[in-house]
Amino acid sequence: MKGELRGVAISRGGIRINHLLFADDSVIFGRVSIAELKRIQGLLDIYGKALGKCLNEKKITIFLSSNTHWGVRTQIQQGAGVAICGSYEKYLRLPAVVGRSRYYTFRSLKERVWAKVNSWKNNFLSQAGKEILLKAVVQVIPTYSMSVFRLPIRLCKDISSVMSRFWWVHMKNDKRIQWRRELMQAKIGFGPSMIWRSLWYAISLIKEGVA
Template sequence: MVTHLFFADDSLLFCKASTQECQILMAILDLYEAASRQKINADKSSIFFSTNTPSELKDEIMEVMGPMQDSKHNKYLGLPSIIGKSKKEVFAEIKEKVAKKLSGWKEKMLSIGGKEILIKAVAQAIPTYAMSFFSYPKGFVMKLKA
């Protein structure tokens, strides 16, 4: 059974990792292209596989799906697509982004008000954006506050 999520002009389609379901998915995408007269850009499309999917099955599915690439679980909209057991590694990157922003501002001669505006507008936005999708570990929140 194909399920889906929509984000702005992006679509995430989910199906079981089988050649039969992927053939059905490709048929659905072909129908969409014919009905809407919009072409799906395979160069901007990618496939996510579960870590439990055997490599032979991945190869079969990749043949069915055509020019789409295996995403290797990269990022989507600036956030990790998949978070494993170690959340510390994933969220450490968010702390690094905030630290980079703050260190760049220290060099600038800004008033206290200017720094406050930058912190509210940018430094708070980075972790807040990720918080809208993920629940942070308590230890990470304490480090972020420091």
């Protein structure tokens, strides 16, 4: 059976993968042909007999390429005897297929952050309350995806922008806090106190944080 299952190539000229195992799930890759299907079924039968187990067809689905001819699709479905799913967009809440534009693939993260932040827009949140919500709720939203994928810089900036607007907008009149611009442009002056000198030296760090 060696070499009979070609699988899929990770990249052009790269190594090929014919299966992936994660937790209690198995993903098998193959060409869209009856011959390939029979080989995979044969391997699964050998595996089941060796372990004394049988496959649960209700938990098996087949995902075919979008350019698969409808006649071949029908043959595969009849030969396999299991359901064929029309789309395979998510697996464990993560995108199973990432297209050329990673930004549009993960844009839902920005939308979730925006929806969450807008649901908190009320007159009862203090600065401390907003800080807790941003750190404990909003920053957790992209963490799961970031543990697997490298998010586009553009998307990270958009998410940071949404969080910054929520942090700096005043609750009552939806206008930016007036002292922010004055602070950024302030001079150290003549004979400053120790407190003002310490604040003035930290303005550069504040500019980086709110940029």
